[in-house]
Amino acid sequence: MIKWKTFAIGCSLALALLLIAQHKPSMPDPNVYRAVIDLTHNVNNHSPNWEGSEQSPFQAKELGNIERDGYYSRVFTTEEHYGTHLDAPAHFAKGMWTVDQIPVERLVRPLVVLDVRSKARSNPDYEIGVQDIADWESAHGEIPTGGVVMAYTGWDERWNSQKEFRNVGSDHLSHYPGFSLEAVKFLVKTRSVVGLGIDTMSVDIGASTTFPVHLFTSNQSVYHLENVANLGLVPPSGAMVVVAPIKLEGGSGGPARVMALVK
Ligand SMILES: [Zn+2]
Known part of the structure; x- marks a missing residue:
């Protein structure tokens, strides 16, 4: 019995x-990944900011200190789009997801890294094209469906200088590389990417004043990661990305901790 x-x-x-x-x-499977790479810059008051202002948009003030209060704590203010951060689709498309609404399944995905440093070095206005994707695919196979594609332009070497990072020319426009609309349309329509990332301040090229990539992706529910760090430590194919943005209700974006699990 x-x-x-x-x-x-x-x-x-x-x-x-x-x-x-x-x-x-x-x-x-955590057992098949040998390391976790941090793709995030520290959040502090001396990082490049979008406006190029001397006064940092990030400020932290001490609230409690150990000697006086027995504990340490601070209050901080920041722009949503400062440091390594996520752009939610609501940033450029009304009614689309704010940062808290992006489904978490979209935040853990296969990661593709497009190394375009050699092109960006000779042309700061370089736009990543369909050919760069074709080159990646001929070396590594088709981009996994539903992944996150990041551009490694080498721009994070300039992170410690706002002047060099923003790279404003005599035309008063910034000059740094970004994605072309054509390449992004291909990635979204044929490879169903859910996120784009880059080591510059914007997925559109610095000199853009119309932000065609932002407009297109936002309307397709695709998020961006900007000011990403350490992409040189991640293999072009085979990694997983873990994107952990602040869950800011109604946020157009926000600071994000971004990590790559590498085999
Ligand atoms: Zn942004």
Whole structure:
């Protein structure tokens, strides 16, 4: 009797486990990744800012200190688009997801890194084109469906100088590389990418005044990661990205901790 009961319980358990296994979303197995790479710059008051102002948009003030209060704490203010940050689709498209509304499944995805440093070095206005994607695919295979594609332009070497990072020319426009609209349309329409990333301040080129990539992607529910760091430490293919933006209700974006799990 007891044996039969045990057998029945065992069978039910096995069935339940089988059902769970079948319905489990394909999440990265931590055992197959050898390292976690931090793709995030520190948040401080001396990072380049969009406006190029001397006064940093980030300020932190001490509230409590150990000697006086027995604990340490601060209050801080920042722009949503400062440091390594996420642009939610609501940033350029009314009614689309704000940062808190982006489904978490979209924040853990296969990561593709397009190394365009050699082109960006000779042309700061370089626009990543369909050919760059074709070159990546001929070396590594098709870009995984539903992934996040990041451009490694080498621009983060300039991070410690606002002047060099913004690179404003005599035309009063910034000059740094970005994605072309054509390449982004290809990535979104044929590879269903859910996010774009770059190590500059914008997924559009610095000299853009109309932001065609921002407008297109926002309307397609695609988010951006800007001012990404350390892309040189991530292989072009095979990594997973973990994107952890602040869950700021109604936010157009916000500071994000971005990590790559590498094999
Ligand atoms: Zn932004």
